Amino acid sequence: MRHHVPHFDRHWDGSPRHLPPRRTLQIAANSPSRLLRAGQTSRCRHCGNRIDWYPRSDDRPIALHPAEVAAIDVSPTCRWHLSGGIAHPHHDGSGWCRIPHAVLCPQQSPRSRTGSPRLASLCRELGLRSRRLIDTGAFTPTSHPPAPGDAAGQPVRPVVRILLVNYLGESAVETIRCVAQTRQRSRCTHPVLAAIRGRWVLLSTQPCRGQLTLPDTCMAIYDLSHLSYADQLRWRAQRCTTHATATAAADLTLAGWQPFDPLLHAEHIRTELPTPEPAEPEPYQSRRR
Ligand SMILES: [Zn+2]
């Protein structure tokens, strides 16, 4: 029988006493993604389960289930793989693949329970975890935004025109936040909105992708066309004025823009201009930054 030899380099719970110094994460100059992989994990707002965000090749984000699954269990249309930090919607030929969380989400896709037994068991597992999170109060599911505007008439998700392309923003214009990483390795707290602001205008919904049957109505758009090219690029990269040119600062999260599609985003179309903000009596210096 061997005597137990205590390890003095570990705590009673097995965790190491001395941690190696933390290294700063950096983006390789030739990386196709400017996103640090640390910090791209979040929770599904419908079910509370963990998701990993990845950019697609066209920069649109997608939430993937955080673990790989056997490709044989997944229908070919739902197989994704990662390459250079970018998510691609097909299979890379290995026995494993990634799967969009929306396929598994217990709150979003109760209809699609026709997968393999292993996938069905994974769905049940996520469903149970979601139930437990909700029951213990650790998570409150959010439903779709009930109203397109808040009390002040500002759209909750505005349509913003950047470099003549319409994007759907992730939140009200004033609250869109810089995505860059600060020196403290946390996300920058500055807003993207700067001294020169955009203008609310009524413009055509512009049926896209040849949807000629779509009624061509006017909608409120936060137009940035009068800003300089560099400033519009800064808006599209979702960076504050400090991080506009700081190329060394990586993005800590994905920019929240979605290319605006009048069919997909019909619920966010507002046909009236928001009530104008009160005139700005306060001096520039006292404005919250
Ligand atoms: Zn979910």
Ligand SMILES: [Zn+2]
């Ligand atoms: Zn910033």
